[in-house]
Amino acid sequence: MLCLFSLAAEPENLWLLPRPQKTGKVSVEETLSRRRSVRSFKSQALTESEIGQLLYAAQGVSDARQGLRTAPSAGATHPLEIYLVTAEGIFHYLPERHALALKKAGDFRAQLADASLGQNSIRSAPAVFVFSAVFERTARRYQQRAERYVHIEVGHAAQNVHLQAVALGLASVPVGAFSDAAVAKVVGVGQNESVIYLVPVGKKL
Numbered sequence: 001m002l003c004l005f006s007l008a009a010e011p012e013n014l015w016l017l018p019r020p021q022k023t024g025k026v027s028v029e030e031t032l033s034r035r036r037s038v039r040s041f042k043s044q045a046l047t048e049s050e051i052g053q054l055l056y057a058a059q060g061v062s063d064a065r066q067g068l069r070t071a072p073s074a075g076a077t078h079p080l081e082i083y084l085v086t087a088e089g090i091f092h093y094l095p096e097r098h099a100l101a102l103k104k105a106g107d108f109r110a111q112l113a114d115a116s117l118g119q120n121s122i123r124s125a126p127a128v129f130v131f132s133a134v135f136e137r138t139a140r141r142y143q144q145r146a147e148r149y150v151h152i153e154v155g156h157a158a159q160n161v162h163l164q165a166v167a168l169g170l171a172s173v174p175v176g177a178f179s180d181a182a183v184a185k186v187v188g189v190g191q192n193e194s195v196i197y198l199v200p201v202g203k204k205l
Contacts, residue, residue, distance in 0.1 A: 014099040017052030020060055024167050031166040038171035039121040041202030046127045050168050051084065052098065054201060057164035058082055058129065058157045059095045069095060071157035074149035079137040080157055083130040083187050085112055090187055103188050115182030116198065121173050125200030129161055130183065132193040154197050161199050171204040 046054075059082055060070045067076055082093040084100065087107045091100040112130075113123035122128055131154050139146035158174060165172040175198035183195045 014094065014097060014101050016097065016099045017055065018049045020053050020056035020098065026167040028163070031163040034166050035162055036171070037173040038204050039119075039173050039200075040205035041121070041125045041171065041200065042205050043124070044126060044203050045087065046170070046201065050170065051127060053168060054127075054129065054161055054164050055082065055084070055093050055100075056098065057160040058131075059093065060098060061095050064096075071153060071160055073153050074138055074146075075141050077138040077141055079133045079135060079146075079150050080154060081132045081134065081189065081193055082157075083132070083189070085109060085128040085130060085187065086126060108186055111186045112183065112198075115186050116175060116178035119175060119177070121200045122175065122198065124202075126202045127200070129158075129199040129201065130187050130189075130195060131158060131197040131199070132184070132187075132189045132195045134190070134192050135194065136192060151196070158197050158199055161201070165201050169203070170201055172199050172201045174199060 057070055059080055062068050062070050069078065084091040084093060085108060087109065089102055089106055090104040090108055092103055094101060109123055109128065112128060113119055116122050133150045133154065135146055135150055138149050142149055162172050162174070178198060180195050187195070189195060
């Protein structure tokens with residue numbers, strides 16, 4: 001269970017996540033064959049290790065020297081931001097620190113579900129990963145092609161989460177039906193960010 005008080009506190013209200021694993025017991029081929037969209041989840045919370053591994057799969061730093069991450073990014077412009085919504089609060093993932101920063105304490109999953117056309121998968125999942133993007137980061141280099149590149153990138157990152165979930169014995173579902181503005185308001189993303197993808201994750205009911 002993700003607990004604010006059990007994570008290693010940092011001076012800037014950051015909580016370090018467990019070091020991600022670089023090897024596993026499930027092959028890529030098996031995760032591909034087993035991945036399915038699941039919309040009903042048990043209420044059991046994800047562990048800190050599971051959450052850390054999923055976040056690392058999405059946007060973790062895989063090469064600190066070159067500034068590379070687990071998902072490819074056009075020109076390494078890294079436009080994506082990831083937020084985690086659980087029963088305990090809304091958190092912002094900081095890849096360079098592999099840490100979470102608390103944005104809002106409390107359970108906002110019902111509000112997030114309301115902003116997503118009432119989808120129960122969001123209301124019931126113990127963890128929802130919210131992907132947003134700062135398109136300007138990529139546009140500064142690629143101008144009008146930036147929108148395409150950012151949408152390609154979020155597909156890479158989200159697929160990493162879906163496959164990592166399978167490897168951890170978890171389930172997930174891609175969600176694209178939501179009110180962009182309403183989700184942004186619930187999560188509290190930056191003014192220059194656009195919400196583009198939601199991924200509820202949990203144990204299959």
